[in-house]
Amino acid sequence: MRIHHHFSAAGYEVFPVTISVRNVQGIDITLCAGPFEHYFLVVKDPRGHIRAVLTWKTRIRDYHIREAFNAGSNNTLPGEIVDGEWTFTVVKPGFISGEIEYEVHLCASVQDDPQPNAIAVLDKSWDEIINPHAGWYCGDLHAHSAWSDGRVSLQQIHRRARELGLDFMALTDHSIITTHFPADAPILIPATELTFDNDVHYNVFGVRQFIDYSRYFAGAKSKNEALTTLHRDIAATGALIAINHPFAAGISLAHDFDLRAIHLLEVINAPHLADQPIDNEKAIRFFDFLWQRGHRLTAVGGSDAHKENGAGIYPLGQPLTKIYCKALSIAGLLSGLKNGHTLVDNGANCRLTLRQSSEEIVPGSEVRGSVEFEAHSEVPALVWRLLHNGECIMERAGREFTACVNLEPGNYFRLEGRLDNQTVFFASPVYCQLPAPEEYRFSVLRDHFLAADSSSNHCLSSCSKLKIQ
The missing domain is CATH 3.20.20.140 (Metal-dependent hydrolases)
Structure with a gap:
């Protein structure tokens, strides 16, 4: 069965189609025609379970819904090919125009080559x-x-x-x-x-x-x-x-x-x-x-x-x-x-250690008081930048960087490393009681x-x- 839809100038559209399925062992879907863009086909079985979500922005055109996992395609889920009304819904989420077609083939019998060693x-x-x-x-x-x-x-x-x-x-x-x-x-x-x-x-x-x-x-x-x-x-x-x-x-x-x-x-x-x-x-x-x-x-x-x-x-x-x-x-x-x-x-191979009262903490921690930064890079010419509330307060060049800051409520600190005017290392901040x-x-x-x-x-x-x- 070949299904055709026309996309209008609307910003988003949904096109549902119902197909009656009886006594089949598999369903094959071919994306036949349409713009190479981001719109999707959502396939549901009669129990309301989604069995496939496919995109037209792919060069892969053929998909197989099967009972066994290893016999089905990527982007599909295995399970019983239930008798009843299956829904095939095209979702156009953006400004896309043109004609699209896809084909649904109900397979009375299947002879599939299982996918080896797939999880x-x-x-x-x-x-x-x-x-x-x-x-x-x-x-x-x-x-x-x-x-x-x-x-x-x-x-x-x-x-x-x-x-x-x-x-x-x-x-x-x-x-x-x-x-x-x-x-x-x-x-x-x-x-x-x-x-x-x-x-x-x-x-x-x-x-x-x-x-x-x-x-x-x-x-x-x-x-x-x-x-x-x-x-x-x-x-x-x-x-x-x-x-x-x-x-x-x-x-x-x-x-x-x-x-x-x-x-x-x-x-x-x-x-x-x-x-x-x-x-x-x-x-x-x-x-x-x-x-x-x-x-x-x-x-x-x-x-x-x-x-x-x-x-x-x-x-x-x-x-x-x-x-x-x-x-x-x-x-x-x-x-x-x-x-x-x-x-x-990004290729700087940096190590960062944060300490508070001799105990190690990690980026993302909410703490108060003194925090020590100690960093090392395999890139000799790295420029380290320590930022407080988004403003650079210290800049040093070389493999190593050390500093000690005091975190008080409403503040955060973070460290980054730059090479050739590009940030190649970025650590999420440590912070103290930021306002909502x-x-x-x-x-x-x-x-x-x-x-x-x-x-x-x-x-x-x-x-x-x-x-x-």
């Missing part, structure tokens, strides 16, 4: 401990495969992650969730990058099930209403939401939503790109702007890798996000992210930041003076 990503126990030791664990929180708009297979990503010795990674294909991944990989945090347009992109870490986009766009009065409800519901499940590459070329930041559902901000994105289309320094200034107003977002980074570079290397881990965990597990990583225990490192935010609307905060930032001098040649112990 069921959404079935993995979050409490399974891979390493019982407390410490810093390294990974990449932003990467793409050919299942959305990337150019590499899951096997290539798996191989590269093992070559790098990553402890974890998040595969954040656009608006879809990876369900099948090669076994014996680093911990894979179930994740997706919510991508409805080029206004704002959001990574979601710790998803437990498919997202029914049709539910949010079918009756919404506006896209911003759909976003706010979607963010709220995702946050209520315990998943963590990041604002990605806020100042990348082409990103308008035109969304409006409640910032209470947002947990993370991507401060270093894709620094490996030769043409540098992403203003990470502006993202860092936005991070400080939000912290100065009581929004304690966790700093994260991600390679946003889509394809191999000119040397034939998939740039996974550029940069790394390092998360402090009491033990290495999915639950431990998510807890570290939620609590701000993060470092972002007065404003949560993203559009208001965005406008205030852009107005202030446009009138500021961003010269980094000098630091203000503050008494440091």
Whole structure:
């Protein structure tokens, strides 16, 4: 059965179709035609269970829903092919025009080649401990495969992650969730990058099930209403939401939503790109702007890798996000992210130790009193910058950095390292009793930041003076 839809000029549309299924062993879906853009197909069985969420922004066209996990495709879930009315809903979340077609084939019998050694990503126990030791664990929180708009297979990503010795990674294909991944990989945090347009992109870490986009766009009065409800519901499940590459070329930041559902901000994105289309320094200034107003977002980074570079290397881990965990597990990583225990490192190989009264603490800690900073880098020419409430108070060059600060209520300190006028190391702040935010609307905060930032001098040649112990 071939299904056709016409996209109008409307900002978002939903197209449900019902197909009667009787006595079949599988369902095959082919995305036949349509613009290479971010819109989705949500497939539900008669029990209301979502069995597939697919995107048209992929070069993969054929998908298989099966009873057995190893016989089904990535982006689908296994289970009984229930007799009854199945719904196939196309969700267009942005201004996209044109004609689309997809084909649904009901298979009376199937002869599938099982996928070898694949793990069921959404079935993995979050409490399974891979390493019982407390410490810093390294990974990449932003990467793409050919299942959305990337150019590499899951096997290539798996191989590269093992070559790098990553402890974890998040595969954040656009608006879809990876369900099948090669076994014996680093911990894979179930994740997706919510991508409805080029206004704002959001990574979601710790998803437990498919997202029914049709539910949010079918009756919404506006896209911003759909976003706010979607963010709220995702946050209520315990998943963590990041604002990605806020100042990348082409990103308008035109969304409006409640910032209470947002947990993370991507401060270093894709620094490996030769043409540098992403203003990470502006993202860092936005991070400080939000912290100065009581929004304690966790700093994260991600390679946003889509394809191999000119040397034939998939740039996974550029940069790394390092998360402090009491033990290495999915639950431990998510807890570290939620609590701000993060470092972002783009090839500087930095170590940071924070001490208070001879006891070690970690970034993201809320403390009062004297805190010692001690950092080391393998990059000899690194320029260290210590910031107090977003303002640089100390700058030193070299491999080593030490300082002692006094944390009092309403203040935060953080450390960064720079090389060739780019931030290559970023530690989430330590802080003391920051006031609660007065404003949560993203559009208001965005406008205030852009107005202030446009009138500021961003010269980094000098630091203000503050008494440091």
